[in-house]
Amino acid sequence: MSDPYSVSRSLGSRFFGTTASRRGVLGAAGLGAAGVALGSVVGAARPASAAAPTWWVDRDDVPHARTWMSWPSRKSVWGRQLGGVQQDIALIARTIARYEPVVMAAPDEESAAVARSWCGPGVSVISSIPTDDLWMRDIAPVFRRDGRGGLDAVGLNFNGWGDKQVHDDDALVARNVADHDGLRFSRADFVGEGGAIETDGDGTVMATESSLVNKNRNRGMSRDEIEDAVLHAYGADKMIWVPGIKGKDITDDHIDVTSRFVRPGVVMVQLPPADRTDVWARDAREQFGILAGATDARGRRLQVLRVDGPDTVRSRDAKFVDSYLNFHVVNGAVITAQFGDEVKDAAARRTLAEAFPGREVVQLDVDRLMAGGGGIHCSTMHEPLP
Numbered sequence: 001m002s003d004p005y006s007v008s009r010s011l012g013s014r015f016f017g018t019t020a021s022r023r024g025v026l027g028a029a030g031l032g033a034a035g036v037a038l039g040s041v042v043g044a045a046r047p048a049s050a051a052a053p054t055w056w057v058d059r060d061d062v063p064h065a066r067t068w069m070s071w072p073s074r075k076s077v078w079g080r081q082l083g084g085v086q087q088d089i090a091l092i093a094r095t096i097a098r099y100e101p102v103v104m105a106a107p108d109e110e111s112a113a114v115a116r117s118w119c120g121p122g123v124s125v126i127s128s129i130p131t132d133d134l135w136m137r138d139i140a141p142v143f144r145r146d147g148r149g150g151l152d153a154v155g156l157n158f159n160g161w162g163d164k165q166v167h168d169d170d171a172l173v174a175r176n177v178a179d180h181d182g183l184r185f186s187r188a189d190f191v192g193e194g195g196a197i198e199t200d201g202d203g204t205v206m207a208t209e210s211s212l213v214n215k216n217r218n219r220g221m222s223r224d225e226i227e228d229a230v231l232h233a234y235g236a237d238k239m240i241w242v243p244g245i246k247g248k249d250i251t252d253d254h255i256d257v258t259s260r261f262v263r264p265g266v267v268m269v270q271l272p273p274a275d276r277t278d279v280w281a282r283d284a285r286e287q288f289g290i291l292a293g294a295t296d297a298r299g300r301r302l303q304v305l306r307v308d309g310p311d312t313v314r315s316r317d318a319k320f321v322d323s324y325l326n327f328h329v330v331n332g333a334v335i336t337a338q339f340g341d342e343v344k345d346a347a348a349r350r351t352l353a354e355a356f357p358g359r360e361v362v363q364l365d366v367d368r369l370m371a372g373g374g375g376i377h378c379s380t381m382h383e384p385l386p
Helices: 073-096 109-119 170-181 222-233 279-292 342-355
Strands: 064-070 102-105 125-126 140-143 153-157 184-187 197-199 204-210 240-242 259-263 264-271 304-309 329-331 333-337 360-362 379-386
Touching: 064 329, 073 109, 073 329, 073 360, 102 109, 109 125, 109 170, 109 360, 125 204, 140 222, 140 240, 140 379, 170 184, 197 222, 197 259, 204 222, 204 259, 222 240, 240 264, 240 279, 259 279, 264 342, 279 304, 279 379, 304 342, 333 342, 342 360
Parallel strands: 064 102, 102 125, 153 184, 204 240, 264 304, 333 360
Antiparallel strands: 064 379, 140 153, 197 204, 259 264, 329 333
16 A cells, blocks of 8 residues: 655655654644663563552563554544545554454444444444544553563553644543553543553663653753653653653654663664764664663663664655654564655564564554654554453
């Protein structure tokens, strides 16, 4: 499935364009009220206290019970792009459903019927959890484990990325998902989104300051206070901050587009072509440099795997996110994007296959979704097995 876009240098992309505005203009009406060698594999489970459960957010590649998604239905948010975005969300859902269960939340029964027709019988579509938009990574709860078969859910107090978009229903999704699963629910002591924070499941998290240390989310809180709140919510011990970029996209630069944990002690960063010097290119290089010099909660010097971004993309949209790293790890596979740059697409596929041995790497053309400023990881939230 591909569009007849002409191939062009990605001058206006999320990484490298001077006018990038990730999901920046969507939903303006009706703002809501409410390359380095891999290290050894480290075990996923952190030991629980003998006296009481110790809750922590595990890394993405632990076994999943299901993936949560949200069906886009609002023309007030997506306008004429809605049909193409629905096509891409359905493709992602059908692909994930080959490996694990998918639950798609639709805002009403009419939308659910449309979603079922697009997604097919392999995807479970429900209308009991209304949503405003499709970015389930940011609106769903963050799931935590206790190592004893216990699972709970934490809401990050989603506020429309700083009141930039309608979110009356999206603000309630975290609790509603927890209730659907019968899980204990609590709220974090900060405002943020799941895509803003990466965790290795072994005591270390990382995020951009631009997204969390921002008055549109956490007015009046210092960086140290926000760090303490994040560590408490995630059951982690160390925070690695990178500066990020404020005000250039709706998320204020979520880290899951540029830098991802592969496993404890190993991160992956996407870098631009050498001739790119815009704000997104500088941001990516800065993240690479900071992480290459960082240590994690266990004192390990981080090993940084480099992924080169595409030289060419099919889309000319200024909001386009040309990120291979906005991938979603599922049981037995890694679902990521391709951009029609055969050399770079193949190189990214090889790097992901080496980073996640034993998993199939599936690359999808989801240009319409990524022209909306987000990607596959942004549109999904994994629920781990307890």
